[in-house]
Amino acid sequence: MQTYDLIIKKRDGQELEPEEIEFLIEGYVQGKIPEYQMAAMAMAIYFQGMGKEETVTLTRALVNSGETIDLSGIEGIKVDKHSTGGVGDKVSLVLIPLLASLGFKAPKMSGRGLGHTGGTVDKLEGIPGFRTDLGRKEFVDQVNRVGAAMIGQTGNLAPGDKKLYGLRDVTGTVDSIPLIASSIMSKKIAGGAENIILDVKFGKGAFMQEMDKARLLAETMVEIGKGMNRKIRAILSSMDQPLGRAVGNNIEVMEAINCLKREGPEDLREVVISLAQAAFQLENHDASREHAREKIETTWKEGKPWDKFQEIVQAQGGDLPTELPLATEFKFKADSSGFVNELDARLIGRCSVVLGAGRKTKEEEVDHQVGIYLQKKRGDRVEKGEVLASVYARDERVFNQAEPLLQKAWLIQENKTEIGPLIGDTID
Amino acid sequence: MQTYDLIIKKRDGQELEPEEIEFLIEGYVQGKIPEYQMAAMAMAIYFQGMGKEETVTLTRALVNSGETIDLSGIEGIKVDKHSTGGVGDKVSLVLIPLLASLGFKAPKMSGRGLGHTGGTVDKLEGIPGFRTDLGRKEFVDQVNRVGAAMIGQTGNLAPGDKKLYGLRDVTGTVDSIPLIASSIMSKKIAGGAENIILDVKFGKGAFMQEMDKARLLAETMVEIGKGMNRKIRAILSSMDQPLGRAVGNNIEVMEAINCLKREGPEDLREVVISLAQAAFQLENHDASREHAREKIETTWKEGKPWDKFQEIVQAQGGDLPTELPLATEFKFKADSSGFVNELDARLIGRCSVVLGAGRKTKEEEVDHQVGIYLQKKRGDRVEKGEVLASVYARDERVFNQAEPLLQKAWLIQENKTEIGPLIGDTID
Numbered sequence: 001m002q003t004y005d006l007i008i009k010k011r012d013g014q015e016l017e018p019e020e021i022e023f024l025i026e027g028y029v030q031g032k033i034p035e036y037q038m039a040a041m042a043m044a045i046y047f048q049g050m051g052k053e054e055t056v057t058l059t060r061a062l063v064n065s066g067e068t069i070d071l072s073g074i075e076g077i078k079v080d081k082h083s084t085g086g087v088g089d090k091v092s093l094v095l096i097p098l099l100a101s102l103g104f105k106a107p108k109m110s111g112r113g114l115g116h117t118g119g120t121v122d123k124l125e126g127i128p129g130f131r132t133d134l135g136r137k138e139f140v141d142q143v144n145r146v147g148a149a150m151i152g153q154t155g156n157l158a159p160g161d162k163k164l165y166g167l168r169d170v171t172g173t174v175d176s177i178p179l180i181a182s183s184i185m186s187k188k189i190a191g192g193a194e195n196i197i198l199d200v201k202f203g204k205g206a207f208m209q210e211m212d213k214a215r216l217l218a219e220t221m222v223e224i225g226k227g228m229n230r231k232i233r234a235i236l237s238s239m240d241q242p243l244g245r246a247v248g249n250n251i252e253v254m255e256a257i258n259c260l261k262r263e264g265p266e267d268l269r270e271v272v273i274s275l276a277q278a279a280f281q282l283e284n285h286d287a288s289r290e291h292a293r294e295k296i297e298t299t300w301k302e303g304k305p306w307d308k309f310q311e312i313v314q315a316q317g318g319d320l321p322t323e324l325p326l327a328t329e330f331k332f333k334a335d336s337s338g339f340v341n342e343l344d345a346r347l348i349g350r351c352s353v354v355l356g357a358g359r360k361t362k363e364e365e366v367d368h369q370v371g372i373y374l375q376k377k378r379g380d381r382v383e384k385g386e387v388l389a390s391v392y393a394r395d396e397r398v399f400n401q402a403e404p405l406l407q408k409a410w411l412i413q414e415n416k417t418e419i420g421p422l423i424g425d426t427i428d
Numbered sequence: 429m430q431t432y433d434l435i436i437k438k439r440d441g442q443e444l445e446p447e448e449i450e451f452l453i454e455g456y457v458q459g460k461i462p463e464y465q466m467a468a469m470a471m472a473i474y475f476q477g478m479g480k481e482e483t484v485t486l487t488r489a490l491v492n493s494g495e496t497i498d499l500s501g502i503e504g505i506k507v508d509k510h511s512t513g514g515v516g517d518k519v520s521l522v523l524i525p526l527l528a529s530l531g532f533k534a535p536k537m538s539g540r541g542l543g544h545t546g547g548t549v550d551k552l553e554g555i556p557g558f559r560t561d562l563g564r565k566e567f568v569d570q571v572n573r574v575g576a577a578m579i580g581q582t583g584n585l586a587p588g589d590k591k592l593y594g595l596r597d598v599t600g601t602v603d604s605i606p607l608i609a610s611s612i613m614s615k616k617i618a619g620g621a622e623n624i625i626l627d628v629k630f631g632k633g634a635f636m637q638e639m640d641k642a643r644l645l646a647e648t649m650v651e652i653g654k655g656m657n658r659k660i661r662a663i664l665s666s667m668d669q670p671l672g673r674a675v676g677n678n679i680e681v682m683e684a685i686n687c688l689k690r691e692g693p694e695d696l697r698e699v700v701i702s703l704a705q706a707a708f709q710l711e712n713h714d715a716s717r718e719h720a721r722e723k724i725e726t727t728w729k730e731g732k733p734w735d736k737f738q739e740i741v742q743a744q745g746g747d748l749p750t751e752l753p754l755a756t757e758f759k760f761k762a763d764s765s766g767f768v769n770e771l772d773a774r775l776i777g778r779c780s781v782v783l784g785a786g787r788k789t790k791e792e793e794v795d796h797q798v799g800i801y802l803q804k805k806r807g808d809r810v811e812k813g814e815v816l817a818s819v820y821a822r823d824e825r826v827f828n829q830a831e832p833l834l835q836k837a838w839l840i841q842e843n844k845t846e847i848g849p850l851i852g853d854t855i856d
Contacts, residue, residue: 004598004599004600007599007600008600011471011474011600034463034464035462035463035464035467036462036463036464036466036467036595036598036599037467037598037599038464039463039464039465039467039468039471039599040467040468040470040471040599040600040601042468043439043467043468043471043472043475044471044600046439047471047475167464170432170464170465171432171435171464171465171467171468172432172435172436172439172468172472173468
């Protein structure tokens, strides 16, 4: 088999056979296939796409390129949640305790990665004493005992994906749905995921801005999951404006806690409930969404998710204070009156990076105390001079750097426009 | 400027600016842009193509990547001919002396390259004593004195093209018309070409099998030439069946000599005349083709091209014998009767390589004495048992290896089918 012939085959729009894809990934990981041939292949895939069979095989080959985590020691129905990421996305902080209090097992491993803010693990590390580096056995034991654990990703998972992603990142071949889908799914599967629920974001602050592309990504991931005999379901959720009102690290943990206490923002709550409903339906395809919702609401009203969160924090050595510290507050005010018709999640995300809440390079630390609290969101009425956002920054200089981004983030108009749905389709 | 952004720009179908293309080629030649980024770019170009402005700039950047040959010491109207190559293509051997005897200056530098047979320079080296390695001054002096010289390519011409071609060759990105056109033209221009006539082949034995693609390649090369202020014209000529009857090295030189003596094959003569007509029209766009043809015919009848060929051979130290040696003759016979409706140039070319007439790797030597003489070509009537080709091979074992290819090369049918035109459009 010659790599050259496989490039030509894909370039000319033909499907690659399973053994051809395995040959490519194995050869690439072993360094037998040079970067330049893989770069040409990735660009050919960008243009020609991949069929269902191809994406499943690619995912399997990426999984097989490294270690796989065995979570068979966890008893019960394990649910693994993944989000394609967005601004103010603190869903896991609420969903994981909820799932555990509903009787599911929720072993949550998260990568750190780069982003507008830290990831779930970074956010949790704002809680004094919270350990995200549990060993494999400790992790399994805690999930069996408490129902959930939230740790950083360990082990050499899907190194083929890591290598390929690194190449795609510098060759303009990231934006390929089959490559994105197989990349995400390979890490999930190598991490031991069985039942999988996906939160695929669409809108300005999402990786996939258009709903159609987000749907295609969700469908592709669901196809891959099924092709690998996993139970899997995806929801599409809007990331046009940030989820909730808090964007940062400590500030998001506090909003998540409010939500766990049923005091939180409605949009965050809706996304969490939709994902929990999906978790129920994984096990029983015909289960009524209403029935699931009833069960979720009852459990939530009984205060169980908030209790479970505290239990998880305690189990992982954390000591939760009443308030997590925040940096100095600066007020960003409206310079006109009207209705907020747009609140650009992407710009708020960039602002968050300017403040220091996210990483620009893998080596950077995130600043837990900085962030943004959105006082006005889409649909809200605002008067000139009212506060649009509280900005928690280290000093005025940084706030001034962030301000031009904030100035473009809100679109305030005389007439109120309609807001699209928060939750799009469910894909299964 | 970031290579990454340029890849995305081209991937998304936008035109690259001149300074962007210069940045790419300079950076690539200097090793600042890695092979994998250039591979992704080449594949993006494969899919998105390039505009006229882009191909011109790319060609200029490739020319500027190395040495350019200054032929300004040659007085008079210089004509440089290039062919995209085919089977039995001995056009230069006839055309160069013809052009010189018509009063043009024909400084011919040829690369060796790989092919079905040796290149022009290899073929000439079958003549005892013939030197193809004249120094720059010797070359210019001979062209001024004799009107023509035929030598091997020297100097570090378009090293950027060499590097890029090497990469395209292993990444499935050779078959891109803008990349092919700029590659060819960069070498021509770096070699000092001013007036350029192009013989772009189409048909089974050509690089561009379809006439439409060949036309597009010709148009692109003509556009590039004009964009670089060269006078340029292309003809399209058929390579469905080999040109002439001889395929090899010595055997092609002898056929070229026959043609120079007006005894040669009609198809070879027609292609040579079309190119010579194009050379006239380069200088005088409105010149009548008929007038040019009359002039060519008169000169040819006077025996001048044959005299000129002998003069060139002598000037370059050659001692032309009456016959050039050939290997042992084996007869390949028809196993049915009818009309030759197809004679597959590609298969004859591959057969020629099996015999040893061409190079498979750059290090190989060509065998001057082997080759094929096609006794029957398209349109010819043949009876079962008649000789289709005389095959000159080193021994019977090699002939036996070549035979299966020959068996597939001729299509003999009861009814004669029409033969397409030998010369397609002229592009200027």
